[in-house]
Amino acid sequence: MKIYVAGLPGSGKTTQTEKLGKYLNLPVAQMGVILRKIAVEDGEKGEMMKQVMSTGQLLSDEEVAQIMGDEVSGEEYKDGFVMEGFPRTEKQVELFNPDFDKVIYLEVSEDALVKRLLGRGRMDDSEEAIKKRMEVQKAGFEQVLGCYRDKLVKIDGEQSVDKVFESIVAHLKDES
Template identity: 30%
Template sequence: MINIVLFGKPGAGKGTQAEFLKGKYNLTHLSTGDIFRFNIKNDTELGQLAKTFMDKGDLVPDEVTIQMLQSEVDKNPHSAGFLFDGFPRTIAQAEALDKFLESKEQNITATVALEADDEILVQRLLERGKTSGRPDDQDEEKIRNRYQEYNEKTAPLMQYYNAQGKFYAVNGIGSIEEVTERLSKVIDNL
């Protein structure tokens, strides 16, 4: 069983790469962003709560996100492994995930980061915003706020996983296939 955290700044290509990796390694893909958006679309209680944070580019509170993620994992008891995309995003989430997996006699195998320059990513997101319909992609101020959230709350996770000897980084700039190839090399060597 392998459990991979796909790590990277907003727009780094996590969702795109996850689409390829989940099939290749037979993993259950859990994107917290996608799950929140699904709930917003269906106007659930969780969606209404998450929307107030997401629309501003703020993180959704940890308790809400952690609980949701755990229930998604529990919905897939026969999974051969998970690909976590957009989670964890804070140290509290990473600690909760470690504890939760430990209670199931599992752990995170590796965290793989997609690296890319902020200015390239902001342009990518603004481009995506033209067609995605995502309010958080359509306004440069909201995008900048997501980067601030990332730098303050998410970036420290690199150190967290590095201290566990589980952190790997690949260059996220290149064609989709090139980046998939780089990620696969890391995963194949785990």
């Protein structure tokens, strides 16, 4: 099974992806984790990634699709996975579409998102970077969700972490 957990920054998609991966015994492919690993590498690639992340910029669709495609081409992903952080644009869907079985969208208000993000303390979470990421991601996100309309499940992401997870699992059980 291939599942995409989607949501804007701060929606809880990383937490839910990890919980779902453990629950379903599937590997997780998290774009943010992959990019942060690159950012701590020595050399030009690591420095470039640090700069991109600290200013809230996004990589090109081609770069992101290549990074995620490389990640999930490994043997551990052949039987399925839980993915988050990709795709974020319609072009990314066109460049690399893992043919998800289910797309779970965590709905959270903008006020709640900003509050959550400021509380995480990550290097890429300055208020300016948060606002820029949200603005850029909102622009293409509705189109991405439209690409998966027939596989889309919307979950109230403002519930507690456990309640959100219970809602996801209940929906997956209803579908099987």
